[in-house]
Amino acid sequence: MSKAELKKVSDTKITKIVKKGEAIFSEGEKLNGVFCVRDGVSKLSKLSPNGKDQIVKLATQGAVLGQRSVIAEETSNLSAVAVKDMEVCFIPKNIIEETLNSNPDFAVEVLRHMAHDLKEADDVIVNMSQKTVKQRVAEAFIYLRDNFGEDKEGYLSLTLSREDIANVVGTATESAIRIISDFKKLGLIKTSGKMIGIYDEKRLLEMAKGH
Amino acid sequence: MSKAELKKVSDTKITKIVKKGEAIFSEGEKLNGVFCVRDGVSKLSKLSPNGKDQIVKLATQGAVLGQRSVIAEETSNLSAVAVKDMEVCFIPKNIIEETLNSNPDFAVEVLRHMAHDLKEADDVIVNMSQKTVKQRVAEAFIYLRDNFGEDKEGYLSLTLSREDIANVVGTATESAIRIISDFKKLGLIKTSGKMIGIYDEKRLLEMAKGH
């Protein structure tokens, strides 16, 4: 089963609407299938012992949620909550398992995909531990632009709350807000309400790399 | 090919000795196979832009290194350096690929393994971003004890330099050293040269969770 075939399967399945703020699944939940994202954006986060949510990944169109847990036959280690109204479809566990066992190509494709996720996770670890909050915020904006695009006025298409930005970056909401203000004063970005637009990509990139 | 069969294959291969401090492979290198750890311990680390090394994982007996890169057909995103004399064996890429394509069970097993690694990576991300350095150091000692054991005098079997400890935890070497001194003063651990032993596991665990 190729990606195209998988898509075909997912096309035939009934899709479900998930409104912004609603959960698709929660940490610790046993999943009996995976979810394909047809539209919208979901944040995948994990609650830390101190009560804060760390966002580990943002998933959009084409992403598959819950794969890891279904394959490892474990409860989910992450929660999935929509940050933009979503359309998702569900593929039951047994279909996944059957296909995995019968079709090596499919397994290898999933494997490749997971290998890629693992590399990304390694990169996040290094960023988290070796970069300053300011650098991580700068990087986050570039990431959001590259992955979700911007509208005609130059604002990021994906609008996250300040709290969500802080949770992506792994810092206190107040710190994130302060840094956003600083960036605005420095002319690196512009804001309008909660929307954020990149003005000076070059300097923002320099900032992300550290001066 | 089951894990046992894989082990058999690896047993027939010529093993190589890697001395403490020597590299098995480096970041950016193209790998034409994977390495099975027969004995010893390797650190998997990634250089951050500011020149510091972040240790992402410690691999010991039974671990397979380079899997991710071979599967994704990418250069390695990590360096592997021995922190304790090692014995490793090499399995060429083409054998891995053939087996992956012909044997669904093998692919599924590798998949499971990678799913597990991915979960661990998510946990590390949360720890890095949401815990204090002190909490992370405490956690590191417990991790080292649980995964590598301790000798009869109660010292951790795996002795890392203070610098390596700092690189696991993602902090400055001086900060790590200071915290180790504090823990010693508090009676949580004992030290003898660079060796470290856990005295009060309960309080160390409390420390790791945050008070």
Place this chain on the structure above:
DNA sequence: GTGAAAACATGACAATTGTCAGTTTTCCTA
């Protein structure tokens, strides 16, 4: 054994980041 290099340790200080306690703005619903 001995001397040099590396690793460990400590002090002083500055920079970063978090917390708490508010005020202002925005957004949504009735």
Place this chain on the structure above:
DNA sequence: TAGGAAAACTGACAATTGTCATGTTTTCAC
């Protein structure tokens, strides 16, 4: 569209962490 809740913002301060400079101990090759 008014009113109330949630989100965004700001200031003051404390805690954490990094940096630099320096002294001490350990390690290891000769």
